[in-house]
Amino acid sequence: MYETITYEVKNNVAWLTLNRPEKLNAFTEQLNKEITDAAKQAERDENVRCVLITGAGRAFCSGEDLAGVNEQMDHAEVLRKRYNPMVKKLASIEKPVVAAVNGVAAGAGMSLALACDFRLAKENASFVEAFIHVGLVPDSGNLYYLPRIVGHAKALELAVLGEKIKAPQAKELGLVTEVYTEEEWDEKVAAFAERLASMPTKAIGLIKRYLQKSWDSDLDEVLEMEAGAQKTAGLTADHHEGIQAFLEKRRPVFQGK
Structure with missing residues (x-):
């Protein structure tokens, strides 16, 4: 059904996996649209009581696929047509949405994680406000969610300096709910999502x-x-x-x- 994600419902949890591992699950127009479509599908399905988003391979999402970026691109239109509908849909789902951050979440990939209700991180995962490194501004809801999670001063620091935030530090900042080891990752993530799926x-x-x-x-x-x-x-x-x-x-x- 999908080309850039996989979608499976298990134990009342919709598992939405970004599936471009060779590109570190970088965003393309199709990936944006498939995430949005899968979120709508999970929203409509009465058997789904929790949505979990993760990445295939060693990354969660590295942000926009820069191979598709050029000087003629209208960045505003890209956001309005691709990213903003995705973020708005995740915000409007009245079911818990979990980001299982299994590796790097950079740029818009970090924004995707921020747009979820809960963030779980593998011990070697990291978050990077990568926008500044290519002369851009955080987007896809990043400037909305980040200060609400970590406060204004820390959000400004992270956005301007663009330094890598490793999982333990992310937990200290309140960016993530739990950090799990490689060995316990699959079991603990499933248990967390299924716990939410069993709630009112x-x-x-x-x-x-x-x-x-x-x-x-x-x-x-x-x-x-x-x-x-x-x-x-x-x-x-x-x-x-x-x-x-x-x-x-x-x-x-x-x-x-």
């Missing part, structure tokens, strides 16, 4: 939606958003299952409904 999916979606809206809202607006979200969550089957499980002193079995 509707509640996670509401948390994502209203955390995002809270950045542009005052306290009164957030309080009202919380009230509305709680009403919606309170009507879900998962909420009723959670209450029943508490009363029966057992673990809840959520269905994402």
